[in-house]
Amino acid sequence: MLQVKIERVDTFVVKLVPPEAYLGAHPGEAEGGYFLRPPWRSLYSSRFETVLTRITCSDGSYGWGEGLAPVAPEVLKEIIDRLLAPALLGQDPRRVRPLWTRLGGLMRERGHLVGHQADAMAAVDIALWDLAGKLHGAPVHALLGGAFRDEVPTYVSGLPRPTDAERAALAAEWAGRGVRAVKLHLGNGVEEDLATYDAVAAAHPGLRIAIDAHWAYDLSQALRLGRALDERGAWFLEAPLVPEDLAAHRELAAALATPVAVGEAMRNRYEFRAWLEARAVDLCQPDVGRTGITEAMAIAEVAAAHHVPVAPHHSVGLGVMVAAGVHLAAAIEAMPALEYQPGTMAVADRVLTAPIAGGPRQLRPVRHPWPRRRGRPLPDRGAPVSRGLIPVLATPFHPDGTLDLPSLRRLVDFQLESGVDGMAVFGFASEGFALTAAERAEILGVVAGNGVPVVAGVGSTGTLDAIEQVRAAAEHGADVVMLLPPYLVKPSGSQVIDFFGAVAAEGGLPVMIQDAPAQTGVPMPVSLLVELLKLEGVESVKIETQPTAPKVGALAADFAVLGGQNALFVLEEYARGAVGTMPACEFPDLLAPVLSTWSEGDRAGARAAFTRLLPLIRYGLQPGIAWSIHKHVLVRRGIIASATVRPPALDADAATLAWLDDILDDLA
Known part of the structure; x- marks a missing residue:
């Protein structure tokens, strides 16, 4: 087998804002976004926080983990x-268990087989x-000895509502979706807990309740x-x-x-063994985000030797941890349910390129689509999203400078009628620098959802704001x-890679790199772009560095590369392997036939047709007035109502517009 060595270990802190706080509303935040939930003792966050790690090998293969x-x-x-x-670099990644032993030994004698180290x-x-699964071409549960089940049964954990009546209503809603097991997060007092239990039990007679x-x-x-739960036939009592x-x-378990x-x-x-030997636990709940897969399987075997089932715990871990838990649960024999x-x-x-398979009743241990290494197709999504003719839309304004949404709708219709493969907004040609966040949302409300992919430009130079x-x-x-x-x-270069x-890791959408040093002053050589395109979540690059074609050719064999520059060099770029182009939006009906002719193999015909467009393409590349040129063409073509640009952009002068009219007359 090919010799493969670990070359790089990267870690990423992730903090995501959820649509609803974990376990429902919280009483308030402490400094740093953390808070307590009395009577519980633990510290909680208003966000979902985690750490992701990526291990990359000498052959370019990689694996994702989460703690x-x-x-x-x-x-x-x-x-x-x-x-x-440092202890992983240069090691064979397929020796997972020996590496686990190696890592455990680093701090074992100092008492750190637990806590943050673990x-x-x-x-x-x-x-x-x-990584081992990818190198062996098999799902992880197969490497663990095989799955005992193709679908992992689950139970719904938490009914995050403030009153018993609301919790019961939510339980009934889950039961209506086929759920038959729930866990209540309580500890509010014995009488209060029993009242909640009874309210939820009354919502559906078939529910198992923990x-x-x-x-x-x-x-x-x-x-x-x-003892009260014994009388009610409760499923289990946790923590x-x-x-x-x-x-x-031990005394409690013996009495109940x-x-x-x-x-x-x-x-x-070792911790679990002590509890199992003391008969202090009847149901083991290791969390794969704290044990890893290797140690979780060892815990399951120790539990099996004591005839105690294992129901893996899960709380706030994100998609990588969920998927790891599903594979683990599939490979454990006595496994009643996964949380x-x-x-x-x-x-x-949000950290995966496709959702976990299954739902609240069961999850499936498929080969989950972690973020991928190369800027090629996202797993299970076919071709790259960014491909073909993707015009960058101008932003129409009324003469008073406000958004002109009716003109924008006509502009979108014009693109679709011209046969575009996608549309882009907030690029250089869109005056994205002059738009508010609310206006961006309004624009996407018109452009998105029309049956073609939408690319949104992001020009923020602050990491948090960009995310x-x-x-x-x-x-x-x-x-x-x-x-x-x-x-x-x-x-x-390292700052660019980190950015x-x-x-890409935290934003939640695939990323296209925009290589435009004339505007940014940031050179991005091929070597840097290769490193960026290997990042998970980076799907393509738009090359706007002249000469564009050599750079396209250096990357296109391995990555999805598109051209820009108003399609000035589109045929040279396509000849070198580009998969798309992103011009301005005033002539897609004229450019689309050129690209079709090229794809049909008629290169001479494509060059001849493209040559006719060159005066218009060149005219729309003039610094400072390009926005005005694009809009004046659209006005003259009857697509938008006004050529208004927002300050500090400038309108083209009369002589410039007269020359533009001559160009359009020649095309007509």
């Missing part, structure tokens, strides 16, 4: 970067298993709650006592018929974002 870090994921990143990554190791371990007490009770309280009190858990479930606070087989957090799942898929712009574009229907480098800081990597 559970609901708060302060920066800690895990530092451990991976400083302690774990969580960081979990992220690396998941990435190694993902309670997570969030470590809130002492032994006497837990005994009262547990009833403080997590370090093994003896009290309701199974006692623990495990999310434990990281390794399914609806609030988490609403956010989890927010990408998320806003995604929310309003864009399919891809076209991203400029952070030109204001005069970035180094694109962060935006």
Whole structure:
């Protein structure tokens, strides 16, 4: 087998704003966005926070991992970067278990098989298993010895509503969707918990109901709650006592018929063995984001030796962790159900290129589409989104400078009638620099949803603001974002890589690189573009560096490359392997036949037709007045009502427009 070595380990801190706070509304935030939820003791975040790690090998293969870090994921990143990554470089990634042993030994004698060190190791371990699956051409559950089930049963965790009546209504809603098992996040007092249990039980007679007490009770309280749950036939009682009190858990488990479930606070087989030997746990709940896959399988075997089932825990981990948990759960024999957090799942898929397979009743351990290495097709989505003729739309304004949405609709219709393959907004030709966030949303509301992909330009040079712009574009229907480098800081190559990597990882849309040094002052040589195009989430590059064709040719064999520059060199670019072009929007009906003729093999005919367009193309490239030229052509063609541009852009003077009329007359 080909010799493959680990060459690079990258880590990414991710913090995503959810549509609804985890486990519902919170009482308020502390500094840094963290807060408490009394009576629970743990610190929570208003965001979904995690750390992703990517391990890249000498052959270009890669694997993704994720470590559970609901708060302060920066800690895990530092451990991976400083302690774990150096021990991985140069190693064979297929030796997953030996590498786990190697990493565990780094700090074992210092007592760090638990805590943040273990969580960081979990992220690396998941990435190694993902990488091993790719290198062996098999799903991870197959490498673990095979799946006991093709569909992993799940239970809905959390009914995040403030009153029992609302929780019961939500339970009934889930039951109506086929869900038959739920877990309540309680610990609000014995009587209060039982009242909630009874309200939810009354919502549907077939529901199995578990309670997570969030470590809130002492032994006497837990005994009262547990005995009442025995009478009600509860499914299990999770985390009833403080997590370090093994003896009290043993006494509780011995006294109850309701199974006692623990495990999310434990990281390794040695911790679980002590609890299993003491009969202090009836249902083991390791969290793959804290144990990794390797140690979770060892825990499952220890549990099996004590005839105790394993139901993997899941809380706020995102898509990589969910998928790892699904493969793990498929490979464990005595596995009643995997935890399914609806609030988490609403956010989890945002770091993947396609959603996790399944729903609230079961998940499927397919080969999940992690973010990919190269700027080629997204997995399971066919060809690259950015391909073919994608005009950059002008932004029509009324004479008073306000948005002219009726003209924009006519402009969109004109593009569609001309047979374009996509449309772009907020590019250089769009006066994107002059638009407010609200106007961007209005424009996408008109342009998106018309049956062709939409590319949205993002010109922010601040990482956080760029990520927010990408998320806003995604929310309003864009399919891809076209991203400029952070030109204001005069970035180094590593700064450019970090910028694109962060935006691609956290923004939620595929990224097209816009290589336009004449406008940005940031040179992007082929070597840098290759590194950028290897980033997960980067799908293509638009080349606007003259001469464009050689650069296209240097990249097109491995990546999706498009041309710009108002299609000035489109035929040379297509000859070198470009997959698309992004001109201005006033002549798609004239350019589309040229490209069709080229694709049919009639290069002479295409060149002849293209030559007729060159005066118009060249005229629309004039710095400072290009926006005005584009709009005056559209006005003269009856597509938009006004050629108004917003300051500081300038209108073309009368002599310039007279020459433009001559060009249009020649084309007519």
